[in-house]
Amino acid sequence: MSTVAADDHHDHVESPYSIKRWLFTTNHKDIGTLYLWFSLIMFFIGGFMALIIRTELFEPGMQFVDPQFFNSMTTMHAIIMVFGVVMPAFTGLANWLIPMMVGATDMALPRMNNWSFWILPFAFTMMLSTLFMDGGGPAGGWTLYPPLTLQTGDALPFVILSIHFMGLSSIMGAINVIATVLNMRAPGMTLMKMPLFVWTWLITAYLLIAVMPVLAGGVTMLLTDKFFGTSFFNAAGGGDPVLFQHIFWFFGHPEVYILILPSFGVISSIVPTFARKPLFGYASMVYATGSIAFLSFIVWAHHMFTVGMPLAGQLFFMFATMLIAVPTGVKVFNWIATMWRGAMTFETPMLFALGFIVMFSIGGFSGLMLALAPVDFQYHDTYFVVAHFHYVLVPGSIFAIVASVYYWLPKWCGNMYSEGLGKLHFWLSTIFVNITFFPMHFVGLAGMPRRIPDYALQFSDFNALATIGAFGFGFSQLIFLYVVIKAIRGGEKATSQVWENAEGLEWTLSSPPPYHSFTTPPVIK
Amino acid sequence: MKTKNNKSATVAGKLALVCVLMFGFGYLLVPLYDVFCDLTGLRFTEETAQLVPQEFTEDTSRLVTVEFDVTRNNHIPWDIRPANRRMQVHPGKVYTTSYIAKNTSNGVMIGQAIPSVTPIAANRHLIKTECFCFASQTINAGEEVQMPLSFMLNPKLPANVNVVTLSYTFFDITQSASVEDQLNAPTAVALN
Known part of the structure; x- marks a missing residue:
C-alpha cells in the first residue's frame, strides 16, 4: 500500500490555540476533535445530573431536591446523554475515522460539517438554560409524552427548538457520512472491503435520515398543540395522547440502534486486532447490521404494550422484537469466533471491548425479557427498564466509545496513553457500573417505579448500593480525562501501526496523521 | 475533484x-x-353513533351490566355524576339515562366530554343515539344541568362480555373554544 501523504498543505493550519481555527475549520480531524471534546464535556454535565438523582435516591424520603427539580434532572440527564454524549461522540469518531478508513482526503461536505458541529453548543446552551426559567426545565421525561409535557412552563418552546437543532445537526452529519462513503472511497475500496465501522455508520446514517425528521414532526405537533390550538394529542379536541407515543417510538426505536450500531463497528475493529485474527464472518456482520436496521422500524410499539393494544398488535410487536435477537446473536457469536484460538492480549481497548461484549449481552437479555408482552405489564416503567437500557448504553455504547478512544488516541495525537491508568480506569468502571445498575434489576422486578424521587422502604439497601456505585463510576471517569490529556501533552511516541496487528488504511498513516491525509489516493490490495 | x-x-x-x-x-x-x-374498533367513532337502532332486534334473553363513570381532567371545577351508576340492559334496546353536572366556579365554562369504553371488545358495540359528548356543554356559574344520554348495545356484543363500562372524561375547553381565544390566553401552566 502506498500511503504517505504530501505535507504541503500545512501552510494554512493555524495555531491550535486560535479560536478562529476551531470556529471556521472544515477539516474532518479538527471537527472530529471538537465533537469528541463536546461529548466529553456533556458527559460530565449529564453525569453530574445522574449523581444528583442518585444522591436523592440514596435513602427513602425527600432529602436534597424538590420533586419537580428531581424530575427535570431525570429528563435532562437522558436528553443530554442521548443527544449530547453518545450521538456526538459517534459523529466525532465518524469524522476522524471514516475519511482515513476509506482513503479520502476529507469528508465530502466540509462546510456543512463545520455547521453541523457548531449548531450543537447553541442547542445545548438553550437546553441547559431552561433549568433557570420560570417553571423549571422539562420534567416530563425525555420521551416528552403529552399531556404531562405540555404542562412544562416557559421551557417548552426552548426544549422543542433545541431538539430541532440537535436533529438538524445529526441529519447533516448523517448526510455527510453517506456522501463521503458513497463518493470519496479510494479506488479499489469496494463496499464489501470497507471496515465494519464504516459500514455500521453508513447504515446508522440512513436510520438518522429516516427517523430524526419524524421526531421533529412529533415535537412540532406538541408545539402547535400548546401554542396554536391544534389538537393532535388533546382528547378534548378529538386528538389522542397515545398517538404521540406511536410517533415518538417510531423515531425512538431506530434511535436506540443509532446509539448502538456504531459501537458494533468499533468492537468489530478492536477484537480482531488484539485477537490477531481477521474478523470472523465479515459479510454476515454487514447483513446482520442491515437486518437490525430494518427490524428497528417494525418493533416500536414494544415500548408501549400497556396502552391498550389489540392482542394481535402485542403479538406482532413481541415476535418482531424477539427476532432482533437473531442478527444481534450473529454479531456476538462472530466476535467470540474471532477470539477463538486467537493470540489474545488484553490492552485497555480490548478490555473495554470484552466488557462491552459481556455486559451488552446482559442488557440484550433483559431486553428480551422486556420484549415478552405478557410479562412486560409487570416490568413496564419500573427500575428493571432502567437497568436494561443502562446496561446497553453505559457498558454498551459508552464502553465502545471509550474503547475506541483508547484504540485510536495514539493514532490521533501520536503518543501512547498510560496503559496502567487505562487498565485501572477499565476495572474501576466495570466494577462500579455493575454495582450501580445490577441492583436495579432486583428493585425493578420487586416493583420500584422509575422517575420517582422517593420510594418504599424495602428498596433502601439496593438503592444505597446503586448510589455508591454511581459515585464510584462517576469519579472513575476523571481518570479517563486525565489519561486523555496526559497522552495529548506527551508520552511515548506511537508507531504508525500503533498495535501489532492493526489493519486498515488509518494505520498506514503517520501518528499523528498529517492534517490533510491521502491527498494522493492509496492503492487498495 | x-x-x-x-x-x-x-x-x-x-x-x-x-x-x-x-x-x-x-x-x-x-x-x-x-x-x-x-x-x-379501538376508538369510539362518529360512525357508530349514526347507526339506526331500529335495525336491531331486542335480545331479551341476555342481560348486560352497563356501568357509568366520570373523570374530571385537570380538576375542572364541575361536580359531575351519572344519574345511574349502573344499569341492567338488554342488547338491541335503546335506554336513556343522564349525567348531572354543576359548574362550581364563578364564571361561564365550556366543557367537552370524551367517552371511552372498556373492555375494548365492547367499544364498537356501544351505540350512542344521543349524547352530551356530541357537542360541547356550556354551563353558567353555579348552574346545575342534566345532560341526557341514549344508548344501545349491539346484539353482536361478544358473548363473554357481561359488564361494559362507559367512562367520560370532562375537559375544560373554555379557553380553547376558539383558536383566537387560545392565542390570546396566557400559555404557561404551572406543573403541579
Missing part, C-alpha cells in the same frame, strides 16, 4: 429530500393512526 463535489452535492440534495418526505411522513402517521383505530 470538481465532479466529486458535484456528486456529493447531488447525494446531499437527494438525502435532504428524503428528510423532508420523512417529516411529512410523521404527519401522515396522524391520519394513518385514525384509520388504524377505526379498522380495529
Whole structure:
C-alpha cells in the first residue's frame, strides 16, 4: 500500500490555540476533535445530573431536591446523554475515522460539517438554560409524552427548538457520512472491503435520515398543540395522547440502534486486532447490521404494550422484537469466533471491548425479557427498564466509545496513553457500573417505579448500593480525562501501526496523521 | 475533484429530500393512526353513533351490566355524576339515562366530554343515539344541568362480555373554544 501523504498543505493550519481555527475549520480531524471534546464535556454535565438523582435516591424520603427539580434532572440527564454524549461522540469518531478508513482526503461536505458541529453548543446552551426559567426545565421525561409535557412552563418552546437543532445537526452529519462513503472511497475500496465501522455508520446514517425528521414532526405537533390550538394529542379536541407515543417510538426505536450500531463497528475493529485474527464472518456482520436496521422500524410499539393494544398488535410487536435477537446473536457469536484460538492480549481497548461484549449481552437479555408482552405489564416503567437500557448504553455504547478512544488516541495525537491508568480506569468502571445498575434489576422486578424521587422502604439497601456505585463510576471517569490529556501533552511516541496487528488504511498513516491525509489516493490490495 | 463535489452535492440534495418526505411522513402517521383505530374498533367513532337502532332486534334473553363513570381532567371545577351508576340492559334496546353536572366556579365554562369504553371488545358495540359528548356543554356559574344520554348495545356484543363500562372524561375547553381565544390566553401552566 502506498500511503504517505504530501505535507504541503500545512501552510494554512493555524495555531491550535486560535479560536478562529476551531470556529471556521472544515477539516474532518479538527471537527472530529471538537465533537469528541463536546461529548466529553456533556458527559460530565449529564453525569453530574445522574449523581444528583442518585444522591436523592440514596435513602427513602425527600432529602436534597424538590420533586419537580428531581424530575427535570431525570429528563435532562437522558436528553443530554442521548443527544449530547453518545450521538456526538459517534459523529466525532465518524469524522476522524471514516475519511482515513476509506482513503479520502476529507469528508465530502466540509462546510456543512463545520455547521453541523457548531449548531450543537447553541442547542445545548438553550437546553441547559431552561433549568433557570420560570417553571423549571422539562420534567416530563425525555420521551416528552403529552399531556404531562405540555404542562412544562416557559421551557417548552426552548426544549422543542433545541431538539430541532440537535436533529438538524445529526441529519447533516448523517448526510455527510453517506456522501463521503458513497463518493470519496479510494479506488479499489469496494463496499464489501470497507471496515465494519464504516459500514455500521453508513447504515446508522440512513436510520438518522429516516427517523430524526419524524421526531421533529412529533415535537412540532406538541408545539402547535400548546401554542396554536391544534389538537393532535388533546382528547378534548378529538386528538389522542397515545398517538404521540406511536410517533415518538417510531423515531425512538431506530434511535436506540443509532446509539448502538456504531459501537458494533468499533468492537468489530478492536477484537480482531488484539485477537490477531481477521474478523470472523465479515459479510454476515454487514447483513446482520442491515437486518437490525430494518427490524428497528417494525418493533416500536414494544415500548408501549400497556396502552391498550389489540392482542394481535402485542403479538406482532413481541415476535418482531424477539427476532432482533437473531442478527444481534450473529454479531456476538462472530466476535467470540474471532477470539477463538486467537493470540489474545488484553490492552485497555480490548478490555473495554470484552466488557462491552459481556455486559451488552446482559442488557440484550433483559431486553428480551422486556420484549415478552405478557410479562412486560409487570416490568413496564419500573427500575428493571432502567437497568436494561443502562446496561446497553453505559457498558454498551459508552464502553465502545471509550474503547475506541483508547484504540485510536495514539493514532490521533501520536503518543501512547498510560496503559496502567487505562487498565485501572477499565476495572474501576466495570466494577462500579455493575454495582450501580445490577441492583436495579432486583428493585425493578420487586416493583420500584422509575422517575420517582422517593420510594418504599424495602428498596433502601439496593438503592444505597446503586448510589455508591454511581459515585464510584462517576469519579472513575476523571481518570479517563486525565489519561486523555496526559497522552495529548506527551508520552511515548506511537508507531504508525500503533498495535501489532492493526489493519486498515488509518494505520498506514503517520501518528499523528498529517492534517490533510491521502491527498494522493492509496492503492487498495 | 470538481465532479466529486458535484456528486456529493447531488447525494446531499437527494438525502435532504428524503428528510423532508420523512417529516411529512410523521404527519401522515396522524391520519394513518385514525384509520388504524377505526379498522380495529379501538376508538369510539362518529360512525357508530349514526347507526339506526331500529335495525336491531331486542335480545331479551341476555342481560348486560352497563356501568357509568366520570373523570374530571385537570380538576375542572364541575361536580359531575351519572344519574345511574349502573344499569341492567338488554342488547338491541335503546335506554336513556343522564349525567348531572354543576359548574362550581364563578364564571361561564365550556366543557367537552370524551367517552371511552372498556373492555375494548365492547367499544364498537356501544351505540350512542344521543349524547352530551356530541357537542360541547356550556354551563353558567353555579348552574346545575342534566345532560341526557341514549344508548344501545349491539346484539353482536361478544358473548363473554357481561359488564361494559362507559367512562367520560370532562375537559375544560373554555379557553380553547376558539383558536383566537387560545392565542390570546396566557400559555404557561404551572406543573403541579
